Amino acid sequence: MSTIANDITSSLGLTGAPRAADKKAESLGQADFLRLMTEQLKHQDPLKPMENSAFLGQLAQFSTVQGIQGLNATVNGFAGSMATDQLLRGATMVGRDVLLPSSRVALPAEGDTTGIVAAPSSGMVTFEITDANGLPVRQFTVPAKAAGEVAFAWDGKNAAGERLPAGPYGITAKHVTETGTSSNLGTYVRGKVESVSVGSDGLYLDLEGLGTAPLSHVLRVG
Template sequence: MSTSAVDSSNPYAALGLAVNKTSDSKSGNALGEDAFLKLLTTQLQNQNPLNPTDNTEFLGQLAQISTVSGVQSLNDSFAALSSSLTSSQTLQAAQLVGHNVLVPSSAGYLPGGGTLDGAVVPTGSGTVQVDVVDASGQVVRTLDLGQQSAGVVKFSWDGTDSKGTTLEPGTYKLQARLTQGDTQTALDTYASSTVQSVQLGSDGLTLDLQGIGAFALSDVAQIL
């Protein structure tokens, strides 16, 4: 019985699997499903008739190709699912354009003829106050929200200073505090603003909010 000659210095050459030395290590080490099947078929054709491949080894090799094929199919399915979810989420986020959302922010936007709206979340009972600060760092208005209990407390500023003068539209800084007896605790503030656009980037979906910048979709605490 004749057997095919195999170059001992390059046993893959006879199988058409010679490695291209100019390719990168990733592509050189990759063994696709077609190449695996070709290697397995050639191995069976050139096995030693006096010492053939036993059933256990052969079944093990078949199991390997089944695993490779299954993993690739699973990867493709997950990729398709991820793409579908991203597209669906983008469409849903696009529907927020023109709507107001509440996000954690140390600044709020006062539109012309409108109000600057926001919220604070005191952790306990006490007096809550919110300072509105202009671009020069001056407190132009202090909103006294009175005695409040723990939970969400909303506020609205009409754009007038402490003398009743209407101020220019724009972005104003917010500083909130909770007073409990002789103790004052700074509070995080939330601001309401209009969604102007939605962007999909490497970090996911972001919303461009009027006057206060970009925020992740996950930052939205409430859709108003």
């Protein structure tokens, strides 16, 4: 699972605006350009004055730079609006179930924890549940009738039939074909979204018992 980036405040634009003195030192304004042009005209060689084409070329370059600066400001404003809109849309996912790749499952206080695997062919898929110390607590098998999605559900009980405490548990899956060929499978588990956060690289979901995952990892929303 991924963790949230440490630059959330900067991505939200909450780090404070730069000082006016800093902005002035970074770039030349229109007045600075006109002052330079005036000084250039005052100190040119009277016998070799600046040609009109060179003067017009400098004006065109300044106009182009101004246009690029204006475009950058527009793009930055649009990016900020998109980030805000993304957060608002992500807030609608709070309280919903999502399906995403994970090597852990979150066992609720009551009921099952569920998910799927992608079987490469028909056969049997064996799941192993482990506790926080990596020790096996339960193993169960689900048949795969054909290649594709195979759903699984763990009732939260150990090998002795005792209900285990709620919390995160590890999970692995192994597929065995009818000819005995085995392969490890990635597991996709269902988790409930508790909150949404914004990082510099996009939206992150805070999942109950599973930690944090980027929105791009979500395969399905329930």
